[in-house]
Amino acid sequence: MEKKYLFSPGPTMLPPEVLLKMAEPIMHHREPEFEKIFAEIREGLKYLFQTKNEVLIFTSSGTGAMEGAVSNILSKGDKAIVVRGGKFGERWGEICKAYGIEFIPIDVAWGKAVDPKRIKELLESDPSIRAVYTQASETSTGVKHPIQEVADLVKRYEDRVIVVDAITGIGVFNIPTDAWGLDVVISGSQKALMLPPGLSFAALSDKAWKFVERSSLPKYYFDFKKELKNTKKNQSSYTPAISLFVGLRESLHMIRKEGLEAVFRRHEKLAEATRRAVKALGLELYAPDSPSNAVTAVKIPDGIDGEKLKDLFFEKFGITVAGGQDRVKGKIIRIAHLGYYERLDMVMVISALEMLLKGMGYAFELGAGVKAAEEILMK
Numbered sequence: 001m002e003k004k005y006l007f008s009p010g011p012t013m014l015p016p017e018v019l020l021k022m023a024e025p026i027m028h029h030r031e032p033e034f035e036k037i038f039a040e041i042r043e044g045l046k047y048l049f050q051t052k053n054e055v056l057i058f059t060s061s062g063t064g065a066m067e068g069a070v071s072n073i074l075s076k077g078d079k080a081i082v083v084r085g086g087k088f089g090e091r092w093g094e095i096c097k098a099y100g101i102e103f104i105p106i107d108v109a110w111g112k113a114v115d116p117k118r119i120k121e122l123l124e125s126d127p128s129i130r131a132v133y134t135q136a137s138e139t140s141t142g143v144k145h146p147i148q149e150v151a152d153l154v155k156r157y158e159d160r161v162i163v164v165d166a167i168t169g170i171g172v173f174n175i176p177t178d179a180w181g182l183d184v185v186i187s188g189s190q191k192a193l194m195l196p197p198g199l200s201f202a203a204l205s206d207k208a209w210k211f212v213e214r215s216s217l218p219k220y221y222f223d224f225k226k227e228l229k230n231t232k233k234n235q236s237s238y239t240p241a242i243s244l245f246v247g248l249r250e251s252l253h254m255i256r257k258e259g260l261e262a263v264f265r266r267h268e269k270l271a272e273a274t275r276r277a278v279k280a281l282g283l284e285l286y287a288p289d290s291p292s293n294a295v296t297a298v299k300i301p302d303g304i305d306g307e308k309l310k311d312l313f314f315e316k317f318g319i320t321v322a323g324g325q326d327r328v329k330g331k332i333i334r335i336a337h338l339g340y341y342e343r344l345d346m347v348m349v350i351s352a353l354e355m356l357l358k359g360m361g362y363a364f365e366l367g368a369g370v371k372a373a374e375e376i377l378m379k
């Protein structure tokens with residue numbers, strides 16, 4: 001019998017409640033019934049992003065909202081700081097380049113978090129910097145960046161904003177948009193929102209909206225001002241992914257029912273169990289100092305082929321885990337635990353890891369990882 005499980009950091013596994021809603025016959029997006037759903041979604045997103053402002057929704061993958069956070073925030077001649085600690089940090093730089101924005105990269109060693117001191121120095125030495133682009137959780141390395149500290153630095157300046165790619169942060173750990181003074185917060189549907197890929201989100205502060213007002217870069221589909229006007233009427237500018245919106249209402253409802261605090265605690269527990277388990281197997285974490293609760297990146301021990309291990313997960317158990325990207329291809333595997341995951345899911349994936357490593361000749365005591373995970377999960 002074949003059974004499949006996703007333990008990749010997006011797309012993630014989906015709750016049956018959401019799947020069933022999305023299977024309902026499609027409705028038209030200009031009908032009052034859809035507007036009612038839209039209105040509920042607006043409230044649910046404000047709760048999730050912890051903001052009083054509107055959260056924009058685009059029919060695109062997360063990168064769409066990232067692009068919009070450059071083309072709507074900056075103007076010709078503006079300069080930006082880009083935190084580059086992995087593949088997604090690099091993406092901020094690539095988008096800036098595409099729009100002709102000069103940026104100063106802060107190249108952070110992969111597996112490490114950015115040092116806010118470096119950002120402070122740059123902000124103080126270069127008055128032409130208008131924005132800091134960073135990740136909350138750098139999915140390619142499993143690192144959590146110190147967003148609150150960076151926000152505290154940027155907050156001092158009326159003419160500078162912090163833009164946070166929280167695609168694997170929102171709904172995983174606490175990112176209170178308003179309370180921390182985050183100016184733009186981005187997310188995507190196929191992560192902790194427990195939906196298929198296809199929606200991206202952007203929450204903007206009042207300060208960020210002032211930047212939008214003066215932005216002179218070209219934009220069309222990802223036009224934040226136009227989208228805001230329509231959002232307030234429970235409409236999207238163009239045909240939205242209607243079935244995903246219907247699913248989103250359900251997943252937001254599930255998140256609210258569980259409660260944000262409980263959602264964060266659950267992710268903390270699953271992540272901690274995973275970290276303890278792999279360490280109990282004698283494996284090393286790739287991001288030991290500042291791990292993200294979205295995904296655990298594990299170093300592949302000497303003598304084990306990392307790509308082979310990833311492939312065997314699928315061949316033997318139908319489990320998709322993520323390998324390493326780019327310079328860490330074959331050197332790490334990434335086990336995700338964001339979204340629709342519970343305690344026993346982690347026991348399963350750790351057990352599979354143990355069986356595979358044993359089969360590949362890696363020496364350890366069978367059951368050590370599962371035991372370590374259980375000790376956390378029982379608490």
Ligand SMILES: Cc1ncc(COP(=O)(O)O)c(C=O)c1O
Binds near residue numbers: 197
């Ligand atoms: C931190 C982060 N940023 C950006 C993206 C890109 O999102 P998408 O593939 O939905 O465009 C991802 C996707 O994995 C991500 O994890």
